[in-house]
Amino acid sequence: MNVSIKEFDVAMEVKNKGIELDVADPQGTHIGDLVVTKAKLIWCKGKTGRKNGKEIKWKDFIDYMEAK
Numbered sequence: 001m002n003v004s005i006k007e008f009d010v011a012m013e014v015k016n017k018g019i020e021l022d023v024a025d026p027q028g029t030h031i032g033d034l035v036v037t038k039a040k041l042i043w044c045k046g047k048t049g050r051k052n053g054k055e056i057k058w059k060d061f062i063d064y065m066e067a068k
Contacts, residue, residue, distance in 0.1 A: 002026065003034075018042075020050075 002024040018037030024030050035042040035050055044053035
């Protein structure tokens with residue numbers, strides 16, 4: 001996977017709006033965006049906008065990962 005930050009300010013704390021990561025396969029084909037906010041993670045497959053993305057709260061994400 002190729003993951004890059006779409007916007008980045010140096011020494012930045014994640015705020016309510018969050019940061020958006022662009023996710024592409026090794027050939028560079030866009031797969032989707034991952035939005036990381038203070039409260040949750042939002043997966044936006046393809047060209048899905050943030051409002052229509054799939055959300056998971058940090059606590060639920062951590063619980064899910066710890067269970068694996």
